[in-house]
Amino acid sequence: MTKRDLSDRSTEDLPIPVLARDEDAQDSPRGKRWLGSAENETVRAMKSRHLTFIAIGGTIGTGLFLSIGSSVATAGPAGALLAYTLVGLFVYGVVMTLGEMSSLIPVSGAFSTFGDRFVSPVLGATLGWNYYLQWALSIPSELVAASVILSYWTDKLQSWEWSLIIIGPVFAFNLLPVRNYGEAEFWFAGIKVLLIVLFIIVGLIYDWGGVIGHPGPGLSNIRDGAFTGGFAGTAKSFTFAFFSFGGIELVSLAAGESAQPHKSVPRAIKATFFRIVLFYLLTCLVIGLCINHADDTLFKANANSDVAASPITIVFQRAGFGAAVHVVNAVLLTAVLSATNSCFYASSRMLLSLARQGKAPYFFAFVTKGGVPVPALLLTLAFSSLTFLATIWGEGVAFTWFINLTGVSALFTWIAIATINLRFRRAFKAQGRDLSDLPFRAPFSPFLALSALVLGWLMFAAQGWASTTYGDTGTALAKDVLAVYIGVVLFFGIGFGFAVHHKITNPGVPLLVPLLECDFETGAVWGRGGGAAVREKDRLAKEGQSAPVSGGRWAAKYTITRFFRSFW
Template identity: 60%
Template sequence: MAALPPARTPSWNSADEAKEVIVDGLEKGSPPESLRDIKTSVWTRVFVGDASQDKETKRAMQSRHMIMIAIGGTIGTGIFLSAGSAVALAGPGSALLSYFVVGVFCYGVVISLGEMASYIPVTGSFAVFGSRFVSPALGFTLGWNYWLQWSLSIPSELTAAAVILQYWDSNITPWQWALIIIAPIFVMQLIHVRVYGESEYWFAMIKVVMIIVFIFVGLIYDWGGVRGHPGPGRSNFQNGQAFIGGFGNFAQTFVYAFYSYGGVELVTLAAGESASPHKTVPRAVRATFYRIIVFYILTILTIGLCINNADPTLLTAAYDSSVAASPLTVVFQRAGFGAAAHVVNAVLLTAVLSATNSCFYASSRMLLSLARQGHAPRIFGWVNSRGVPVPALMLSLAVSFLTFLTTIWGEGVVFSWLVNLTGISSLLVWGTIGIISLRFRAAWKAQGRPIGDLPYTQPLFPILPLVAIILALAMLIAQGYAAVVETPFDPKNIVATYIGVAVYVLCYVGWWAYEFFWLKKRQHFVPLMDVDLDTDAVWGPGEGLRLRQEEQEALEKRDAQDIADGKRSRVWARQAARFVI
């Protein structure tokens, strides 16, 4: 591959440089007529919209979009179908402890990342931070691993949606349903980022309401509050049923817990397209705490209280994608709500559509970031006048089609191995974010900057990033242990577990070799004093305290004006929102 010149973030590109960006295969000396023909084509006008590298994504997502994406944006089949498997495998106590440990891991990652993303809100988030704060090789590795992770998730989400729809109509085959579903999702992505934010807001709202209702109904049923349907009370946690199978089974539950929590970092990826990111990103990452407590800890507790670990439905839902056997459906039906299967199925469909929507968004924005950094062909850095990275979206769609076709033509062996390649990718990404956070703070201190200049400061530093690193290593070992003790033993399980690690290492070493032997760069890590903390920052050095004070004064003036106008309830609502989030 020809050497790419060192790329820079969008705000570094001047108009003159943007004019020099030419699609691969077109040289600078190409006739201008050919470019004019391209600009006037139907494809360009309808889909691309005059895309070029000098255009930027739009900051169109509001605070409510970011908060709802943080709270429920990536809640999917992991909590609706697979969560019960952890209870069946190791008992409700082990499952609860597993979800708590992964919740701490998740919290450490999101809070550490939120500190950096609120100050430097760029598309690409941690991949950009890895290049800036540690080394370009790390940014290249994180970016491509993350892009593969989300691109290869699209076919699995489409398959899940097809299975859900077959519950109502089995005459149409799964792959036909998948093709029907992908069209509107892709078109929504092409319109504007505001469409993604708005659709995710309502998708997430539906899921959040469903889970809250489930927790209330489940706990009332468990406590015997439903007439004619006596609940089990605390019996499922008694007589040695809380912890079964020892440490081996407990270690295996991390797989289910981690799968349920996947995608929580997406809110920081969206920081590059949010309005007032120095305010919206901190609110969104703080909302993660409520997501962990309510939507994971309380949900797994409710499942464990209401359904015995020996109940066969707990495993049926995970392996057969049976909505009738979903823990949520089972609890609703046992509490006397007979039509629960249809309701849960409808909500599950919105969850899968939301996940597919997020897959397209995350993969396209990460590829856009890679291209803007010089880690991918520059054509994928093109953005149209609506702020949509169309070439990056098209590649994500193409990859998803290629992998999905393997499930049609064969038994899906190729697809399964492709998914296994990136199955552990998110775990590696989370652990690496902890390293990047430590490096960011080290550079901040080395350059003599005050902590108060950050829009959001993570609590308990450096405990949270260190916890993220330690738990990432522990879970890597636990997943390997789970693959070894699984019966019957199969060496392929170990290979499938750790092949993602091999890809991660190959990406890192490959880019290092490219820089060392081709670009003749002998300095691998970015020196602390050379770490760029200014480009794309929400404000200049030393301006944070002053700007925040001005915003606070404006807010107090607004509250005083509302009180004077007799709108005291509006002021109370705003103050309550500030206290909670």
């Protein structure tokens, strides 16, 4: 089998060829027990609600609870809200187009595999490694955030000491079979959602003056510097929004381990986007209403100095719920740990996919019988050691650099996804395939992908311009510019390396995959023309179910159950 053949194989196209050099490890009973085997597969055990809440768990974390205060301080309440709205519109286009591809081909490699099949093997490898590093480097920022929250109760331990205490249980949690992981993450993410809903309600009541003895600011914070820093301040806040929304695409990555992906993936994609945008926009609005952009506590959040600087904690304190601060911080800690779990999940699954495409060392293709990629998790665990940089540089500096690096990486991932979808649609049409074979169709295609592509590049250009014009001068300015563009260097550096490797190892093979050779079959939920038959089978099965009893308590129970299930 050639390297090109190996690179064309998806996560679901198992088993991969067992190379001679890994035979010893495969034959070892202890190795099979602890590290697994390259012949094992990931397990399709997650339901739609698991997918939705895994994405929520990864997205709603440090970006919402800490860095959103930085955005308000940088751009003002209206500027921050505008930044998050623009990024939300951009991400809407990306997620819808990604759902179109993932519902048809639900593989754990997701957009990395799609890039390899529909654009170029170089793009697939670049996107995969960029995404792996994006999530692996998010772990140190989450650990720094967790140590900051824990320092509320005691400051006797440094960040790296807290990180050592935290990382063990989190790593062990990721060794659980995927169904247990999905179920636990469902409840952890549910705690986050509950906290955000309570925060929005309490914040609005406080702002409107509904708390006795605690007069609310009303609209005074909006009138006093709605757009601090002008357009440059808003553009600079894009970085915080990119970091905050990072992970909304996680549903597609988990599609390879979901049951009935042609049903669960579209449902989870649509639900996840609207819930997250709703949470972020309302949270940003409430923070802007309740806390003045010049408030010193927001700048503490910008420096990430202590937990009292968390905007959510500040609002609860000012609304007269100071006694509940311990509970709030405990929930915040749970939220950050949940986000760390998602970091491990996303990075390990992407590395597994890369290994099974022949774009990462073969060792990382090993999976246990329970579907856990232990070697990939071990490498990801090593990245948590970067938390030590917080001790050398300071928590604020390290946290800011991690945000910039992962935020720009997320932006390039989304731009690449929009590009891939355009090629996906062109190849689909060129091969004479019927759109009815798509389990889910992105609305307004291909204009949605084109709009996302244009908006993404415009925001990147605006962010780069803002880094040279807003705020700092001299050495500080140089650091701001470097912090923005280091992610660009990383992305294109990886791409250049794989392009050279492709030319050397595959001479004569074009970089761009011809439209007629794009693979829509491997790992697909159904073959060409099979969509209609599956839908008809589902319809008949649904009609064969007994209808609920009309009237009485059973009808009421059925109605209530359907109502609550619509949210999950």
